[in-house]
Amino acid sequence: MLPRDVMTEVQRDLLDWKGLRRSVMEISHRSRPFMDMMQKAEADFRDLLAIPDNYQVLFVHGSASHQFAMIPMNLSKNGVADYIDTGTWSHKAIKEAEKFTRVNVTQGLKIDEHGINHLQSFSEWSLSEDPDYLFYTPNETIAGLQYHLIPDTQELYGKDVPLVADMSSCILSEPIDVSKFGIIFAGAQKNIGTSGLTMLIIRDDLIRTTDDKVPTLFRYQTYKDYHSLYNTPAVFPVYISGLVFNWIKISGGLDKMSEINHRKASKLYHAIDSNGFYHNPNADSVRSIMNVPFLLEDESKNEHFIQMAESQGLFALEGHRSVGGMRASIYNAMPESGIEKLISFLEEYALKIS
Numbered sequence: 144m145l146p147r148d149v150m151t152e153v154q155r156d157l158l159d160w161k162g163l164r165r166s167v168m169e170i171s172h173r174s175r176p177f178m179d180m181m182q183k184a185e186a187d188f189r190d191l192l193a194i195p196d197n198y199q200v201l202f203v204h205g206s207a208s209h210q211f212a213m214i215p216m217n218l219s220k221n222g223v224a225d226y227i228d229t230g231t232w233s234h235k236a237i238k239e240a241e242k243f244t245r246v247n248v249t250q251g252l253k254i255d256e257h258g259i260n261h262l263q264s265f266s267e268w269s270l271s272e273d274p275d276y277l278f279y280t281p282n283e284t285i286a287g288l289q290y291h292l293i294p295d296t297q298e299l300y301g302k303d304v305p306l307v308a309d310m311s312s313c314i315l316s317e318p319i320d321v322s323k324f325g326i327i328f329a330g331a332q333k334n335i336g337t338s339g340l341t342m343l344i345i346r347d348d349l350i351r352t353t354d355d356k357v358p359t360l361f362r363y364q365t366y367k368d369y370h371s372l373y374n375t376p377a378v379f380p381v382y383i384s385g386l387v388f389n390w391i392k393i394s395g396g397l398d399k400m401s402e403i404n405h406r407k408a409s410k411l412y413h414a415i416d417s418n419g420f421y422h423n424p425n426a427d428s429v430r431s432i433m434n435v436p437f438l439l440e441d442e443s444k445n446e447h448f449i450q451m452a453e454s455q456g457l458f459a460l461e462g463h464r465s466v467g468g469m470r471a472s473i474y475n476a477m478p479e480s481g482i483e484k485l486i487s488f489l490e491e492y493a494l495k496i497s
């Protein structure tokens with residue numbers, strides 16, 4: 144979901160953006176108003192995440208899945224890359240990387256004898272000696288599994304191995320230390336704005352495509368050299384992102400987001416854990432603050448549950464089609480009152496059914 148204030152602003156801007164008597168979609172992306180807007184979006188994004196000066200912010204075309212290919216295309220030096228397989232998204236990243244480089248995979252997910260999901264600790268990872276980079280997915284969106292600490296590659300390898308993170312579903316949910324990463328990327332449609340744009344943060348020295356065969360728009364160098372304006376950017380998603388960055392800033396920044404997000408998640412997990420009608424299969428220490436999956440003890444009620452929830456204005460609670468069950472994705476724009484409404488519904492539903 145998008146913040147209501149942002150949606151209202153978009154609605155107002157749609158026929159007349161900044162007094163131009165046109166929408167942002169109907170002006171040149173090389174015109175002053177557009178370029179100013181994009182610069183401000185970048186400045187706000189940098190500000191929110193306290194991005195150091197030796198990192199570039201790139202507005203890249205397409206989806207997070209494009210990065211599964213672009214990363215090995217740009218970072219491989221004919222060596223090997225280390226990948227941690229923690230679920231659906233990291234698995235897809237691995238499949239794609241194998242087209243470009245040798246991949247050393249660590250199985251990062253552990254299921255204990257009670258069926259509870261855990262993530263391997265960093266020291267359990269089986270890593271190679273000298274990989275081009277280490278790729279992991281801090282928040283596995285579908286299973287709702289999250290690493291709450293950042294691996295330190297200096298410690299793990301005894302040298303600087305670039306850490307690459309797919310933060311599509313956790314970016315901007317709380318402050319992070321960007322200097323620990325080589326690349327952070329995030330498809331915009333989950334916690335930023337709308338699809339068609341991927342935000343990428345990359346350390347300067349990693350912009351180094353050596354293979355001439357890598358097409359122009361698949362090189363990070365191109366996005367850097369042309370300030371993400373080599374060709375027409377994803378105009379509308381860039382505009383929406385700018386509005387959302389600004390909304391986060393005026394809402395109190397990432398410290399505030401983090402405080403609210405942790406409170407939202409812990410209330411919801413508590414409601415699920417304390418009611419015998421529901422359960423969440425993930426160990427406490429690796430539960431996501433953004434994606435909260437849960438199962439009904441009586442799974443024959445799944446469809447009925449969804450219908451009743453929708454009738455109360457509670458949407459998008461179906462789990463991902465690959466796993467079933469339910470999932471509440473509680474990104475930044477979901478207000479705390481939405482969580483409270485869901486919790487009341489969970490309680491009422493369990494009472495009604497039992």
Ligand SMILES: *Cc1c(COP(=O)(O)O)cnc(C)c1O
Nearest residue numbers: 206207208232284309311312330
């Ligand atoms: C949703 C998601 C993706 C895929 O995003 P697309 O933009 O649809 O390619 C990749 N990684 C993670 C962690 C996601 O949550």
